[in-house]
Amino acid sequence: MSTAKKTVTAAVIVIGNEILSGRTRDANLQFLAENLNKLGVQLTEARVIPDIEATIIDAVNEARVRFDYVFTTGGIGPTHDDVTSACIAKAFGVKLIRHPDADALLRSHYKPEDITDARMKMADVPEGAQLLENPVSKAPGYCLENVYVLPGVPRIMQAMFELFKYQLVGGAEVLSRSVASFTPEGKMAAPLSALQDAHPDLEMGSYPFIKDARGGSAIVIRGTDSASLDAAADAVRQIIRDLGGEPFDDDP
Amino acid sequence: MSTAKKTVTAAVIVIGNEILSGRTRDANLQFLAENLNKLGVQLTEARVIPDIEATIIDAVNEARVRFDYVFTTGGIGPTHDDVTSACIAKAFGVKLIRHPDADALLRSHYKPEDITDARMKMADVPEGAQLLENPVSKAPGYCLENVYVLPGVPRIMQAMFELFKYQLVGGAEVLSRSVASFTPEGKMAAPLSALQDAHPDLEMGSYPFIKDARGGSAIVIRGTDSASLDAAADAVRQIIRDLGGEPFDDDP
Numbered sequence: 001m002s003t004a005k006k007t008v009t010a011a012v013i014v015i016g017n018e019i020l021s022g023r024t025r026d027a028n029l030q031f032l033a034e035n036l037n038k039l040g041v042q043l044t045e046a047r048v049i050p051d052i053e054a055t056i057i058d059a060v061n062e063a064r065v066r067f068d069y070v071f072t073t074g075g076i077g078p079t080h081d082d083v084t085s086a087c088i089a090k091a092f093g094v095k096l097i098r099h100p101d102a103d104a105l106l107r108s109h110y111k112p113e114d115i116t117d118a119r120m121k122m123a124d125v126p127e128g129a130q131l132l133e134n135p136v137s138k139a140p141g142y143c144l145e146n147v148y149v150l151p152g153v154p155r156i157m158q159a160m161f162e163l164f165k166y167q168l169v170g171g172a173e174v175l176s177r178s179v180a181s182f183t184p185e186g187k188m189a190a191p192l193s194a195l196q197d198a199h200p201d202l203e204m205g206s207y208p209f210i211k212d213a214r215g216g217s218a219i220v221i222r223g224t225d226s227a228s229l230d231a232a233a234d235a236v237r238q239i240i241r242d243l244g245g246e247p248f249d250d251d252p
Numbered sequence: 253m254s255t256a257k258k259t260v261t262a263a264v265i266v267i268g269n270e271i272l273s274g275r276t277r278d279a280n281l282q283f284l285a286e287n288l289n290k291l292g293v294q295l296t297e298a299r300v301i302p303d304i305e306a307t308i309i310d311a312v313n314e315a316r317v318r319f320d321y322v323f324t325t326g327g328i329g330p331t332h333d334d335v336t337s338a339c340i341a342k343a344f345g346v347k348l349i350r351h352p353d354a355d356a357l358l359r360s361h362y363k364p365e366d367i368t369d370a371r372m373k374m375a376d377v378p379e380g381a382q383l384l385e386n387p388v389s390k391a392p393g394y395c396l397e398n399v400y401v402l403p404g405v406p407r408i409m410q411a412m413f414e415l416f417k418y419q420l421v422g423g424a425e426v427l428s429r430s431v432a433s434f435t436p437e438g439k440m441a442a443p444l445s446a447l448q449d450a451h452p453d454l455e456m457g458s459y460p461f462i463k464d465a466r467g468g469s470a471i472v473i474r475g476t477d478s479a480s481l482d483a484a485a486d487a488v489r490q491i492i493r494d495l496g497g498e499p500f501d502d503d504p
Contacts, residue, residue, distance in 0.1 A: 022286030034274030048298040078438040079458040080445035118441030186330040189370030193332035206331040
């Protein structure tokens with residue numbers, strides 16, 4: 001049996017009209033999914049929502065009670081469409097205040113002639129928020145209780161994540177095994193379903209692919225117990241061989 | 253003024269553990285965002301949720317009353333983790349039935365020895381559903397009222413979309429103009445905010461970029477009225493010139 005370490009969950013809220021209009025392809029979701037999972041934090045839901053105040057407030061308030069952690073990306077820059085911080089403050093029912101450390105940080109970063117009201121807006125955070133360092137462009141992110149408010153630009157968000165990730169308290173790390181073959185998933189489905197029933201502690205998924213004009217599928221098994229994962233992966237290899245196929249480790 | 257054609261909205265529900273674990277990067281959201289917008293259907297929210305029955309049912313039922321169209325991707329294949337169709341049936345309170353046309357389609361597609369119970373599961377749809385043709389691998393998608401149920405494999409989903417898109421009834425098409433410059437968004441923010449206030453019919457967003465080690469931003473203006481968009485784009489160019497910059501049309 002796997003250890004009884006509890007499952008720690010997270011939601012990501014991607015805020016930005018540019019993703020919903022198709023102008024920009026989101027790059028933050030996959031980064032957060034992968035890196036949270038490595039820390040034992042399981043991404044359980046993601047939403048992409050527009051820069052609309054009521055929508056942001058509702059999404060944040062719904063997520064922060066349902067999940068252990070909430071990560072928002074986008075909407076904390078200097079322009080009029082950057083409304084995330086005002087919404088987070090309203091979601092928590094606290095004031096939006098000028099944070100003295102963020103104020104000092106921005107004033108030392110910009111030349112005096114480049115300091116504008118719009119830029120200084122990036123020093124406004126909900127009361128009680130703790131700043132998160134931005135090693136790329138200084139304007140900080142922040143966290144308030146279990147909500148982490150991050151910028152939308154991927155390389156800034158990622159650099160920030162690398163610095164604050166040590167504060168996150170994860171549960172058991174989710175490990176995975178992948179077994180691929182050119183045996184079509186429609187042929188493996190029945191024995192695979194029986195195998196899933198025999199391993200309720202594991203989660204098995206089948207992902208079809210096409211390589212060199214041949215169809216195949218990768219069976220991905222996820223769980224927290226190594227021995228159980230290895231046993232299930234061996235069983236998948238046997239299913240493939242029983243169907244006349246040859247398993248390999250990495251899907252293309 | 254723009255025509256009074258109504259706004260038609262859509263939600264996308266991406267169903268799949270593989271996106272939330274970071275194993276796979278979603279490619280369907282951007283395609284649907286872009287192509288729905290071209291049809292005058294505005295993507296207003298997107299969710300990524302796991303293959304969990306209650307979660308899928310709740311997400312579908314919430315979305316189908318809030319939006320004109322709902323598009324789900326993923327979970328309609330032959331394996332045990334493909335639970336979408338059963339969930340759609342439960343969400344609508346109808347039976348899951350073997351569709352005779354889908355049954356015939358799959359039986360003519362597979363060699364007799366390749367017909368398995370698992371594969372034939374792909375002919376099961378909620379009662380009342382209308383099939384959507386799959387020109388790539390035959391197993392159909394379907395729609396039920398305003399909910400379109402599509403496969404997760406991008407090229408199959410896209411091929412299906414190209415065939416059924418003519419059934420979608422869009423509103424006014426959302427057009428856009430983009431004006432880029434190396435003028436930092438922090439300097440443009442105040443006049444841009446005033447311009448937004450003067451054009452409540454348009455939506456303006458500012459998207460920073462870095463090119464050749466120089467920071468700049470693209471101002472994207474969206475709306476349904478060409479003349480209004482052109483006037484606003486001219487005003488943005490003037491704002492850039494007033495700040496000593498040089499506007500260009502395409503951001504890098």
